[in-house]
Amino acid sequence: xxxxxxxxxxxxxxxxxxxxxxxxxxxxxxxxxxxxxxxxxxxxxxxxxxxxxxxxxxxxxxxxxxxxxxxxxxxxxxxxxxxxxxxxxxxxxxxxxxxxxxxxxxxxxxxxxxxxxxxxxxxxxxxxxxxxxxxxxxxxxxxxxxxxxxxxxxxxxxxxxxxxxxxxxxxxxxxxxxxxxxxxxxxxxxxxxxxxxxxxxxxxxxxxxxxxxxxxxxxxxxxxxxxxxxxxxxxxxxxxxxxxxxxxxxxxxxxxxxxxxxxxxxxxxxxxxxxxxxxxxxxxxxxxxxxxxxxxxxxxxxxxxxxxxxxxxxxxxxxxxxxxxxxxxxxxxxxxxxxxxxxxxxxxxxxxxxxxxxxxxxxxxxxxxxxxxxxxxxxxxxxxxxxxxxxxxxxxxxxxxxxxxxxxxxxxxxxxxxxxxx
RNA sequence: GUGGAUGUAGCUCAGUUGGUUAGAGUACCAGAUUGUGGCUCUGGGGGUCGUGGGUUCAAAUCCCAUCAUCCACCCCA
Numbered sequence: 001x002x003x004x005x006x007x008x009x010x011x012x013x014x015x016x017x018x019x020x021x022x023x024x025x026x027x028x029x030x031x032x033x034x035x036x037x038x039x040x041x042x043x044x045x046x047x048x049x050x051x052x053x054x055x056x057x058x059x060x061x062x063x064x065x066x067x068x069x070x071x072x073x074x075x076x077x078x079x080x081x082x083x084x085x086x087x088x089x090x091x092x093x094x095x096x097x098x099x100x101x102x103x104x105x106x107x108x109x110x111x112x113x114x115x116x117x118x119x120x121x122x123x124x125x126x127x128x129x130x131x132x133x134x135x136x137x138x139x140x141x142x143x144x145x146x147x148x149x150x151x152x153x154x155x156x157x158x159x160x161x162x163x164x165x166x167x168x169x170x171x172x173x174x175x176x177x178x179x180x181x182x183x184x185x186x187x188x189x190x191x192x193x194x195x196x197x198x199x200x201x202x203x204x205x206x207x208x209x210x211x212x213x214x215x216x217x218x219x220x221x222x223x224x225x226x227x228x229x230x231x232x233x234x235x236x237x238x239x240x241x242x243x244x245x246x247x248x249x250x251x252x253x254x255x256x257x258x259x260x261x262x263x264x265x266x267x268x269x270x271x272x273x274x275x276x277x278x279x280x281x282x283x284x285x286x287x288x289x290x291x292x293x294x295x296x297x298x299x300x301x302x303x304x305x306x307x308x309x310x311x312x313x314x315x316x317x318x319x320x321x322x323x324x325x326x327x328x329x330x331x332x333x334x335x336x337x338x339x340x341x342x343x344x345x346x347x348x349x350x351x352x353x354x355x356x357x358x359x360x361x362x363x364x365x366x367x368x369x370x371x372x373x374x375x376x377x378x379x380x381x382x383x384x385x386x387x388x389x390x391x392x393x394x395x396x397x398x399x400x401x402x403x404x405x406x407x408x409x410x411x412x413x414x415x416x417x418x419x420x421x422x
Numbered sequence: 423g424u425g426g427a428u429g430u431a432g433c434u435c436a437g438u439u440g441g442u443u444a445g446a447g448u449a450c451c452a453g454a455u456u457g458u459g460g461c462u463c464u465g466g467g468g469g470u471c472g473u474g475g476g477u478u479c480a481a482a483u484c485c486c487a488u489c490a491u492c493c494a495c496c497c498c499a
Contacts (some may be wrong), residue, residue: 002472004489004490007489007490007491058497059496059497059498060497060498063423063497064497064498081499110499112497112498112499114496114497114498115423115424115495115496116491116492117491117492117493117494118492118493119499120497120498120499121499124499125499126499128499193496209495209496257498259498268498275493276493276494276495277497277498277499279498279499280499281499282498282499304499305499306498306499307499308499309499310499332457332458334457334458335457363451364452364453364455364456364457365455365456365457365458366453366455366456366457366458366459367451367452367459368457368458368459369457369458369459369460370458370459370460371459372458372459373459373460374459374460377459380458380459382457382458384457385457386457394457394458396458396459398459398460401458401459403458
């Protein structure tokens with residue numbers, strides 16, 4: 001049987017890779033403008049990091065991790081997300097002793113064992129940012145501003161930003177109890193999944209899509225009405241800052257993020273029309289995370305964007321124009337016995353900073369011209385017996401069809417001048 | 423993990439109630455133009471019909487299994 005890319009993985013071929021470069025460029029440039037620096041962490045970590053960092057009860061840890069043992073029987077896991085690794089690096093290098101906040105961005109592959117569908121892969125890519133060491137609501141706003149700036153930079157203005165606050169451990173625990181009390185009398189009416197959620201993580205009943213569940217718990221107490229004073233004030237300032245700066249969002253009582261580490265601000269960005277997996281990004285504040293994986297008490301906030309979903313949206317909404325990669329000069333060789341000289345000339349052109357290419361399959365002169373055309377060559381250099389004898393080359397402008405005989409010595413300056421004048 | 427749809431050339435797809443050598447468009451290569459591109463014309467290569475079993479005189483076609491893709495659920499990016 002022919003070997004294919006494993007389930008849920010795929011190749012990014014050159015044509016597609018151009019789009020990735022374009023997208024990464026926007027992301028990195030925007031993050032830099034906001035004062036975020038790149039960090040690169042390993043793609044695998046000790047399994048324990050994710051168990052503690054992401055949360056034992058999450059779907060990611062319970063059923064989606066690529067976990068394996070290396071030859072020394074260490075349990076390692078391909079990273080399912082980026083925040084845990086960043087936090088580990090922060091602690092490992094004691095960076096919390098330095099200037100705060102620390103503002104990082106990263107981009108790279110993540111791995112989750114899940115059933116593939118449009119916009120969902122087993123190896124997928126995220127761009128994310130993390131800011132450690134400040135609880136300021138203005139930092140929350142900055143992170144959201146950065147997120148929106150990236151979307152707009154990609155020409156994606158049709159997004160929906162959902163916002164909520166999941167409170168701090170203190171007020172959330174009180175709220176949790178209140179919610180359980182509210183649901184207790186009607187728990188039999190909940191769907192199967194929600195029966196389990198009711199016991200393990202009652203907040204997640206709120207974002208169940210079953211209409212019957214929503215009806216059963218109608219008039220439920222909301223998170224926002226049960227925040228403590230500090231959390232309420234914090235959330236209010238985040239919202240106000242966004243409003244003051246014209247960033248549209250909707251407060252969403254049902255938004256409860258799946259990862260255990262979130263506190264206070266939680267958010268999700270959706271782009272309608274790219275399939276069922278419409279969440280292109282999500283994030284929030286995680287003030288307890290650093291401590292929970294062995295560091296000092298240090299607050300943090302971040303988000304992650306799904307890169308293939310963003311490209312899906314870009315393709316769907318068709319708002320990019322990307323130039324085809326072309327070559328400045330194509331070298332057409334008219335006699336086989338001139339290959340040595342052709343190779344030297346080609347190398348020389350490239351050393352002089354020109355993009356140049358030639359045929360390697362003994363094509364006829366005509367076929368070489370066709371190839372030059374296909375590669376988008378601006379100029380073709382013809383090299384044949386006449387040229388060699390006369391110490392010159394023939395240069396053809398592919399657009400105007402003009403041709404000149406140029407001295408060997410004058411060739412490079414001539415080409416540079418031609419290209420500069422285009 | 424659950425349910426549904428679909429797998430024929432690199433790509434997009436035809437292929438009749440099971441019947442002889444599986445087709446088209448496009449892409450690729452060559453020639454017309456032996457040293458000159460886009461257009462046109464002519465020719466050519468390329469398929470174990472996803473894979474493995476079964477039914478049949480005969481299977482791309484019917485049955486089973488398996489793998490993969492897509493859609494939805496779950497969940498998330």
